Amino acid sequence: MKKISLLGATGSIGWQTYDILKEQRDAFHLVAFSSGKNIEKTREMIETLKPELVSVQLEEDAIMLAKEYPQVHFTFGAKGLVEVATHPDSTVLVNAVLGSVGLESTLAAIRMGKTIAIANKETLVTAGHLVMAEAKKYNAAILPVDSEHSAIFQSMNGENPKNIERLIITASGGSFRDKTREELKHVTVADALNHPNWSMGAKITIDSATMMNKGLEVIEAHVLFDMPYDKIDVLLHRESIIHSLVEYHDTSVIAQLGTPDMRVPIQYALSYPDRMPLHNGQRLNLAQIGQLHFKEMDFERYPALRLAYEAGRTGGTILTAMNAANEAAVAAFLQGKITFLEIDETIERVMQAHNNILVPDLQTILNVDSETRKTVLNMIK
Ligand SMILES: NC(=O)C1=CN([C@@H]2O[C@H](COP(=O)(O)OP(=O)(O)OC[C@H]3O[C@@H](n4cnc5c(N)ncnc54)[C@H](OP(=O)(O)O)[C@@H]3O)[C@@H](O)[C@H]2O)C=CC1
Ligand SMILES: CC(=O)[C@@H](O)[C@H](O)COP(=O)(O)O
Ligand SMILES: [Mn+2]
Incomplete structure (x- = not known):
């Protein structure tokens, strides 16, 4: 029986992971998970899979849920993601949270030698050198979930x-x-x-x-x-x-x-090196x-791909700046604040103005990430 922690349980990848965990209860047990603001899905997962620890994004939701489920321990926010990722009973972390917010909890789980099934590509883009160096140091396997x-x-x-x-x-x-x-x-x-x-x-x-x-x-x-x-x-x-x-x-x-069914790579990362039948x-x-x-x-036709190759070949904090600019620009597009073509333009402007630091430590990456998001918000105003 593999014991699992899951970040981003209420999202597209998280919910498909839930589908697998429900069907394969003899093989996997969910001990801890995090969600964001989707409380209905959070309730369903608690009632079906009975985890010990749950983290939500907002403190008020954690307080409300603690009254409904006294047998479950609730936590919240950024520290909640780390607590879920580092739950002492889990040996595998499925990281399906969205964006570079997944970085610190991934590093914390790696330092406990857990296997990381990683969907959260932004973490690898913004700080790939740190993640892989820590994985080597702590002998933690990093298994891809992204289909490619x-x-x-x-x-x-x-x-x-x-x-x-x-x-x-x-x-x-x-x-x-x-x-x-x-x-x-x-x-x-x-x-x-x-x-x-x-x-x-x-x-x-x-x-x-x-x-x-x-x-x-x-x-x-x-x-x-x-x-x-x-x-x-x-x-x-x-x-x-x-x-x-x-x-x-x-x-x-x-x-x-x-x-095209994401449950295949998710389940492969969970069952690796074995394979299991896929339900339906x-x-x-x-x-x-x-x-x-x-x-x-x-x-x-696709300048964003050219920009990503450029950032990759350059290396350093330009990767963090590109990723954060993209996250902020896509959020702005989804909110109707910029047009589709302004997404690429925003990323390119941020990259052109960026003062690159070649081998950044964690704090430098976190600073560049938050500064870039502020810059994009100012550009959009
Ligand atoms: N979807 C897919 O098929 C694929 C996704 N990926 C990668 O997997 C990751 C997840 O993608 P996807 O499942 O589509 O994303 P979704 O937007 O569907 O889900 C994101 C999850 O993260 C939670 N979340 C979002 N922001 C925060 C935050 N600040 N704090 C805590 N939790 C948060 C959401 O909570 P809530 O909804 O409760 O608010 C939700 O559980 C991404 O990195 C993506 O690139 C890779 C390959 C395929
Ligand atoms: C399912 C998956 O892994 C996605 O990343 C998918 O690849 C998106 O499709 P395209 O980016 O190829 O359109
Ligand atoms: Mn993919």
Whole structure:
């Protein structure tokens, strides 16, 4: 029986993790979880899985829930995320919280030698060097949940990494893949949230439309697999059936395929190195699909991807600035305060003005993160 802590339980990844935990009660037990402001889902998870510790975003919600569930210990805010991540009974942390807010709790769990099943890509982008150095020091395994990185991880199974020629990350193209840049001037939030293949949280769906999601994933791959940027390519593949590929020196290409269902990489990270049947999983029928499509990436159409490669190749706090600018700009777009095209423009302006620090410590990263968010708010005013 693996004991699990889960951050971001009420989100898209968190709720799909809940689906797996409910179906696999002989294999997994949820000891602690965090949610944000969704109290209905928080109640349901408490009643179904009976954890010992729950963290919510607001103190008043923690006080209210403590009266309803006296057998559960409640905590809240940033310290609550760390308490959930470091619960003494859990051996695996699933980090499915949104944004760089997941960084400190991830580091705290790593320092206890826990296995980290990581969906929270912003943490790896903003402070990948710190996360991987601490994971090595404390012998903590970092297992990818992001579908592309899980595909790469599965395609590297049993292989010697020194034989890899390049990683090929597939991209659906997002909600506006059939539009020109000119046609993006007046798109709405509702249009942008309409992803062709995946049902995901709002922020990552917008990232997918700008292609910043792929930019974050290129950096995530560099961090997780220690691969130089000139050996990480992005390939447009509109069906999201091939989740990513690894090419080897002998020209062989190994890929992982499947219907688009995030429960597959989540469950693989939980059951690794084993596999388990997937409850209600839809099997891939290639004959029925008939055709798969591929196209070279267009960096002019998707400037966010170019910016992410630039930040990755530069390294240092520019990664934190880019990530924080993106988080703040996407939040502003979702609130109707800026247009879709202003997301890229905001990130580029922040990066151009940034004074880079090459090997930042945690405090420097936290300072750059909060300063960048303030800068973006001032730019938007
Ligand atoms: N969704 C997907 O299919 C995929 C997601 N990812 C990555 O996984 C992560 C989560 O994405 P997704 O599930 O889509 O996101 P969602 O927005 O659906 O969920 C985010 C979760 O984090 C909680 N949360 C948000 N802000 C805070 C905060 N300040 N303090 C505490 N909790 C907070 C939310 O709580 P509440 O809702 O209760 O307020 C919710 O539980 C992201 O890094 C994303 O890039 C990676 C691959 C695929
Ligand atoms: C499911 C998942 O891992 C997402 O990150 C997904 O990849 C988004 O799709 P695109 O970014 O390829 O549109
Ligand atoms: Mn992905």
